[in-house]
Amino acid sequence: MSEEIVRINRHGSDDEYVLPHLLDHMANLRNLVEAGCDRIIGVSSVGGLRPDMLPGTYIVPDDFIALDVPPLTEARGPDAHIAPGFDQEWRREVVAALRGATDVVDGGVYWQVVGPRLETPAEVRMLAEHAHVVGMTTASECVVAAELGVPYACLCVVDNLANGVSSLGLTAADVRRGQVEHRPELEVVLASALSALANRRASLRL
Numbered sequence: 001m002s003e004e005i006v007r008i009n010r011h012g013s014d015d016e017y018v019l020p021h022l023l024d025h026m027a028n029l030r031n032l033v034e035a036g037c038d039r040i041i042g043v044s045s046v047g048g049l050r051p052d053m054l055p056g057t058y059i060v061p062d063d064f065i066a067l068d069v070p071p072l073t074e075a076r077g078p079d080a081h082i083a084p085g086f087d088q089e090w091r092r093e094v095v096a097a098l099r100g101a102t103d104v105v106d107g108g109v110y111w112q113v114v115g116p117r118l119e120t121p122a123e124v125r126m127l128a129e130h131a132h133v134v135g136m137t138t139a140s141e142c143v144v145a146a147e148l149g150v151p152y153a154c155l156c157v158v159d160n161l162a163n164g165v166s167s168l169g170l171t172a173a174d175v176r177r178g179q180v181e182h183r184p185e186l187e188v189v190l191a192s193a194l195s196a197l198a199n200r201r202a203s204l205r206l
Helices: 025-034 088-098 121-128 138-148 172-205
Strands: 040-048 058-060 063-065 109-112 133-135 152-161
Touching: 025 138, 040 138, 040 172, 058 088, 063 138, 088 152, 088 172, 109 138, 133 152, 138 152, 152 172
Parallel strands: 040 152, 063 109, 109 133
Antiparallel strands: 040 133, 058 152
């Protein structure tokens, strides 16, 4: 299975962390395509916009909002007018594989903000009227994947409630603490899901 999976860290190493608004999404995903990947699963840390999106929740969104994200295209001319979105068939496969290892929310709206700052409580209240989780990367990757013609789905891990959803507020340290706390279980869940997906695709090729 390891020979069929290519992993990249979109933010680079901890020592050379690249902030979300500075990421070269086109280069990241093109590297995957050039390595032979024919589909992509993004894994993203997100904030829960609603009280039921508690830390530790896994969600595979089926739509996104990214109104203020800069354009991401190498096209020149009418071909730039793509209609992006999560690949629904691939997304369903990912959900089914994940359900073999854990509970997962099937569907929901991801709202991408530019970052790198966190959102204010007033912004969170507005976002929560239309979306379930908030992050800074997934929609951009989905747009680029559509331009490259590669099916894309994303597993989002709620590592914290967004600023103002709880009475405790939110700091960058809280976000990092949630990521560290949830990482061990996430690694187990991913290993199980990737194994299931690899086995299923091997069966389909027979």
